[in-house]
Amino acid sequence: MxxxxxxxxxxxxxxxxxxxxxxxxxxxxxxxxxxxxxxxxxxxxxxxxxxxxxxxxxxxxxxxxxxxxxxxxxxxxxxxxxxxxxxxxxxxxxxxxxxxxxxxxDATFTKDRELVCRHSQCDLHTSTNILDTDLAGQCSEPFTPFDGSNPASARCCTSDITLAQFKTLKGKMDGSNPRATTVEEYLKGTAGWRTDLYSQSGTLxxxxxxxxxxxxxxxxxxxxxxxxxxxxxxxxxxxxxxxxxxxxxxxxxxxxxxxxxxxxxxxxxxxxxxxxxxxxxxxxxxxxxxxxxxxxxxxxxxxxxxxxxxxxxxxxxxxxxxxxxxxxxxxxxxxxxxxxxxxxxxxxxxxxxxxxxxxxxxxxxxxxxxxxxxxxxxxxxxxxxxxxxxxxxxxxxxxxxxxxxxxxxxxxxxxxxxxxxxxxx
Incomplete structure (x- = not known):
């Protein structure tokens, strides 16, 4: 060995x-x-x-x-x-x-090719508060609410924003609510065995x-x-x-x-x-x-x-x-x-x-x-x-x-x- x-x-x-x-x-x-x-x-x-x-x-x-x-x-x-x-x-x-x-x-890159710590290049919509900020308008795919058949969705990538913009976001527990009709509901998808106690101020x-x-x-x-x-x-x-x-x-x-x-x-x-x-x-x-x-x-x-x-x-x-x-x-x-x-x-x-x-x-x-x-x-x-x-x-x-x-x-x-x-x- x-x-x-x-x-x-x-x-x-x-x-x-x-x-x-x-x-x-x-x-x-x-x-x-x-x-x-x-x-x-x-x-x-x-x-x-x-x-x-x-x-x-x-x-x-x-x-x-x-x-x-x-x-x-x-x-x-x-x-x-x-x-x-x-x-x-x-x-x-x-x-x-x-x-x-x-x-x-886990390292991925931003629009200006700076490396940042994220599990996926396109997980900002589930692991940060981006949808609840002005940067939501830069996401690859905007928030779409649950319509009774299709789940709520969004797609926000680090490559959609610059490093400076990335640094304005806050980390949260990774998760989303597929039956959400609002952004607020969508961001509340944390598994029951985890906690949102520390999800208000995660420093990226x-x-x-x-x-x-x-x-x-x-x-x-x-x-x-x-x-x-x-x-x-x-x-x-x-x-x-x-x-x-x-x-x-x-x-x-x-x-x-x-x-x-x-x-x-x-x-x-x-x-x-x-x-x-x-x-x-x-x-x-x-x-x-x-x-x-x-x-x-x-x-x-x-x-x-x-x-x-x-x-x-x-x-x-x-x-x-x-x-x-x-x-x-x-x-x-x-x-x-x-x-x-x-x-x-x-x-x-x-x-x-x-x-x-x-x-x-x-x-x-x-x-x-x-x-x-x-x-x-x-x-x-x-x-x-x-x-x-x-x-x-x-x-x-x-x-x-x-x-x-x-x-x-x-x-x-x-x-x-x-x-x-x-x-x-």
Missing amino acids: KRIWALKGLIATVAICTATVACANHDPKGKSKSSVELGPRPYYLLADMDEGPLKQALQDCANQPRPQQASDFSIGHRGAPLQFPEHTEESYRAAARMGAGIVEC LSHRESIALFQQLGVKMTPELKAPQVSMPYEGDYRQQDYANQLIEEYRQAGAPPQDVFPQSFNLKDVRYWIGHHPRYGQQAVYLDGRDSQGLDPQNPGTWQPDMDTLAGYGVNIIAPPLWMLVTVDGSNRIVPSAYARAARAAGLDIIAWSLERSGPLVNGGGWYYQSIQPAINNDGDTFTLLDVLARDVGVIGVFSDWPATISFYASCQKFLHGKRPALP
């Missing part, structure tokens, strides 16, 4: 780091980090677990008075969007406070501003280059390669060390571009695997094109599929690694999983992210059961979560799990 830069010994570091307060409060370069506060959720999940050795070990850990620690194993997925509007300063700060050692800015950031914030917080960075939703080359001369290059250049100009940056893309061509043109940053480039939409079956190697060995031959070191592609259930309905996970490890690829705590309550099987293990899922406490299999049996080097405290708690408990199951690989 290859290990690169910051990833070398990562899982071992999860356990070692718990031994010292300094590890939580300072990075190796001495930059100040916030103290870690986990809040009540990890303990709620722990109380909800089925009885067994894992629950007992985690309870023993929870009963030990000690400072909580930050960990690179814990990755803030868009920040901490279980409660805070995604890709906002508030969401990022919350993720760092909860011990995420790595935080994500440019990609450059996110880098500065992450450096201030002392966390590492994992930007995702989002697929353009406008024709490329944009306006005739802004090519995909220019877009991919711009992302890396902003880290280089900010003085962000390559070992602190994990650039991601679902587009394998982007990953190979970084490997070939920015090899120091490309060495930690993450290939986000969304090929299930193209027929990839995690249990059927014949559907993996290219296969794991070919990806490794391209120079890819890290692959990141959704949670469900990495696990399945055995004859006793126990969660076990999938053929996909075993093949990735055999090819020398490191694995990052996404995204824990994004499906709402797990009482009914967990939804899309848990589709391969639904017979084994019946309560929120199963979050830790899955996480333990991902860490120990699959051997992932990190996990994205919408509430990083859960993974931070698990990572800090590693020494209490030794002897209960095989040590982390």
